[in-house]
Amino acid sequence: MLQPFRPSAILLTKKSSSSKVWLNRQSRDPYVKLRVSSEASVAGSTSYRSRSAFKLLEMDDKWHFLTPRDVNVVLDLGSAPGGWSQVVAQRLGWADTPGSATDEWDAANPLDISGFESAGGRRGRGTIVAVDLLRMDPIPGVQFVQADFLAPSTEGLLHALVPDIDSDGGAGEADVILCDMAGNSTGNTSHDIESSLAICTSVFEFTKRHMRAARSVGREMGGVLLIKHFRHPLIDAFRTEHLVPHFRDVRYLKPNASRTESREGYFLCRGWRG
Numbered sequence: 440m441l442q443p444f445r446p447s448a449i450l451l452t453k454k455s456s457s458s459k460v461w462l463n464r465q466s467r468d469p470y471v472k473l474r475v476s477s478e479a480s481v482a483g484s485t486s487y488r489s490r491s492a493f494k495l496l497e498m499d500d501k502w503h504f505l506t507p508r509d510v511n512v513v514l515d516l517g518s519a520p521g522g523w524s525q526v527v528a529q530r531l532g533w534a535d536t537p538g539s540a541t542d543e544w545d546a547a548n549p550l551d552i553s554g555f556e557s558a559g560g561r562r563g564r565g566t567i568v569a570v571d572l573l574r575m576d577p578i579p580g581v582q583f584v585q586a587d588f589l590a591p592s593t594e595g596l597l598h599a600l601v602p603d604i605d606s607d608g609g610a611g612e613a614d615v616i617l618c619d620m621a622g623n624s625t626g627n628t629s630h631d632i633e634s635s636l637a638i639c640t641s642v643f644e645f646t647k648r649h650m651r652a653a654r655s656v657g658r659e660m661g662g663v664l665l666i667k668h669f670r671h672p673l674i675d676a677f678r679t680e681h682l683v684p685h686f687r688d689v690r691y692l693k694p695n696a697s698r699t700e701s702r703e704g705y706f707l708c709r710g711w712r713g
């Protein structure tokens with residue numbers, strides 16, 4: 440007769456010690472506490488869906504790349520569960536609070552735009568398009584595409600959702616491209632760096648085709664790219680070869696909300712030169 444599975448003493452010890460480390464870290468993490476307390480303080484809405492939301496809030500509070508009135512088209516690459524999209528929706532006026540999940544997701548439809556209409560009929564400005572491999576519950580003001588960003592067909596899906604408002608017919612429609620995309624960490628540094636580099640390269644190629652340059656809208660500053668990466672000399676070389684020549688200003692950001700022990704950081708690239 441089959442015996443029910445009983446974890447061995449070793450498994451139990453390993454699990455409980457790693458769980459303890461995790462629980463310990465969570466209970467001391469001020470951003471986890473903040474995420475939970477934002478739920479309590481915002482009646483009738485959900486809290487931010489991710490701890491990551493606080494990184495974007497912190498970076499935008501300092502550098503103001505989402506708040507200018509002429510920011511109208513924002514792309515959120517690697518958006519699930521939706522913390523960054525909630526922040527963008529708030530900053531573009533779609534909601535005062537992080538916003539609440541609305542209808543059930545229709546998993547059969549990769550171009551579900553059910554989150555587009557704001558709860559209560561409130562309209563913000565502009566267009567927010569988010570993409571992720573994983574499903575994401577709707578957020579008012581955010582159009583979501585469930586797809587692999589690295590697949591060639593995804594670019595067309597994203598492009599179809601963004602209004603092409605160039606007056607001179609030139610390329611480029613995004614004011615801000617955000618990328619918090621990351622593959623699953625394997626613990627193997629060279630594999631993780633390779634994956635981060637592949638994402639950075641692909642996002643940069645996409646940026647070249649879709650970022651708005653200053654001249655196309657008569658602005659002083661072209662579009663902004665905020666891109667996550669994992670610190671490594673190869674990523675530094677990517678910054679020097681690709682980002683620096685194409686933007687007026689490129690800087691490394693490590694928000695307080697990003698864990699110190701993590702190699703994660705962000706390049707904030709402002710003023711796309713085209």
Ligand SMILES: C[S@@+](CC[C@H](N)C(=O)[O-])C[C@H]1O[C@@H](n2cnc3c(N)ncnc32)[C@H](O)[C@@H]1O
Pocket residue numbers: 488489491492516517518519520521522523524570571572573586587588589619620621622623
């Ligand atoms: C750190 S999470 C993003 C968290 C998000 N900014 C938030 O605040 O909720 C990274 C996301 O990148 C997504 N991702 C990784 N590779 C992807 C790919 N090739 N295409 C689309 N999404 C991808 C993952 O599914 C994951 O949801």
